[in-house]
Amino acid sequence: MKLSLKMKIKPLRTNKMFMLEKTLIDFKNAVNDWIDISWNDGKITDRKLHSYGYKELREKYPNLYSNSLQDAMNWAIQILRSSIKLNPNKKPIFNTLMVSYKSVDYKYENEGLIIPLCGKRVFIPLYIPKKYKKYLQNGTFGRLVIKKEGNDYYAYLSIKVEEKEPYKPTLWFGVDLGVYNLVVVADSKGREILRFDGEIVKEYKKKLEKYRARIQSRQKRNFNKYTKVGNKISNYSKYINHVISKEIVKKAKQYNAGIVLEKLKGLKKSKLNKSKPKNIRKALHIWSYADLIKKIKYKAKLEGVPVVEISPRNTSKTCSRCGYVNRRLKNERIFVCPKCGLEIDRDLNASINIAKKVASKQA
Ligand SMILES: [Zn+2]
Incomplete structure (x- = not known):
């Protein structure tokens, strides 16, 4: 079964914090740019959107990891779809400070994550609740989302774990x-x-x-x-x-x-x-x-x-x-x-x- 583990990120040194902050802002802006591109080209809400803007946005956000830039597009598509359903004339705005990574983009090791930030691979230490440790040891990793909430940063890690065979109850x-x-x-x-x-x-x-x-x-x-x-x-x-x-x-x-x-x-x-x-x-x-x-x-x-x-x-x-x-x-x-x-x-x-x-x- 799939679990979503929420873990707080430990305080970061200034340079790491700066890189993370920059990545979150880039991602947010990229989602909004994807929304703009879709809006200006007749509200495209499928993967065709990629060909309309990838090259341009790749140049605009050189520090954003390429998979993250594509994910920003997927995010924009999702937002557009649900927003158009509610009100087809109002262009949505994405305001969350976050970035998402595919499982191949990051690595979990030494109670932290190694993620690409601004062209470098950076170690981000985590506070890990005791009960999560066994999942992190045995699970299969999926998507990672890093999000800013208030003044804190959190990692949302999707992970697949084996279900236990149910016992015979007495x-x-x-x-x-x-x-x-x-x-x-x-x-x-x-x-x-x-x-x-x-x-x-x-x-x-x-x-x-x-x-x-x-x-x-x-x-x-x-x-x-x-x-x-x-x-x-x-x-x-x-x-x-x-x-x-x-x-x-x-x-x-x-x-x-x-x-x-x-x-x-x-x-x-x-x-x-x-x-x-x-x-x-x-x-x-x-x-x-x-x-x-x-x-x-x-x-x-x-x-x-x-x-x-x-x-x-x-x-x-x-x-x-x-x-x-x-x-x-x-x-x-x-x-x-x-x-x-x-x-x-x-x-x-x-x-x-x-x-x-x-x-x-x-x-
Ligand atoms: Zn009775």
């Missing part, structure tokens, strides 16, 4: 994307394994409020502000999903368990009772659950943890002890079984049922 974990809790995980024997409640969200909301207040006190209102807050929201919920998915996969591995997830499609109907499209909060919920499921699957794949998806039918309405289906269940927090009398936390009940759906089939 136990199943049901993951319930709860109505009251964010996520509850229980095993097929009825034990609660993990619970992520509103606390983790509250914490994140507090941070977000602070951030919002800071922005609002700053200057006058503008549109940028909203997009920035929007990004922050998605980043935080992605972060929460990262924490939750990591924990679930770790626990599953510890217990030699497989993970059972509900297929998301049904979730909308059964769990988000008669969800109105107006309700943004619920829409956000669906969205962030989709991201959580993606993250669980992805991390499980890397660790060799088997994952099964099941239909969410009746998982919340069924009694996890006797199997009675309580069709009258409404929004109660506690599931009460009219047949056997079981009283159990509703989300826990559902997660046990989810685990059982697979465990009973394999028993």
Whole structure:
């Protein structure tokens, strides 16, 4: 599977920094030049663009590596295509400070990258998170993008790693994307394994409020502000999903368990009772659950943890002890079984049922 590793670049000496900075500016200008050329020649958005401008731009940017100059064209084509779809009369502008390299153009060695900059091969040292080391040792390298964000430089390295053969689980974990809790995980024997409640969200909301207040006190209102807050929201919920998915996969591995997830499609109907499209909060919920499921699957794949998806039918309405289906269940927090009398936390009940759906089939 393909991973994208983001690594911060260590502080560079002035001359290296200057070369990198110059390359990023050249690349940005080259993308905009490619856009101009396409625009002036009837909005060409395929590889034919190459013959219209390569010679001219090669001379204009002697310090830019030839593959990077071609990549600037590919970048321009992509930007043009999506921009023309949105508004065919507005010429897009590329504002990102970045440069991209193909796998043959750079080398990874001694915890850094050797990349062509201004006609030289330059060593760029990286901060490498511990968990990335094994991927860097065994993976197949793909595209490298170096990007400036704020005052820092980052390397985005695309890398292909072998997936682990999934093990034979002796136990199943049901993951319930709860109505009251964010996520509850229980095993097929009825034990609660993990619970992520509103606390983790509250914490994140507090941070977000602070951030919002800071922005609002700053200057006058503008549109940028909203997009920035929007990004922050998605980043935080992605972060929460990262924490939750990591924990679930770790626990599953510890217990030699497989993970059972509900297929998301049904979730909308059964769990988000008669969800109105107006309700943004619920829409956000669906969205962030989709991201959580993606993250669980992805991390499980890397660790060799088997994952099964099941239909969410009746998982919340069924009694996890006797199997009675309580069709009258409404929004109660506690599931009460009219047949056997079981009283159990509703989300826990559902997660046990989810685990059982697979465990009973394999028993
Ligand atoms: Zn029962």
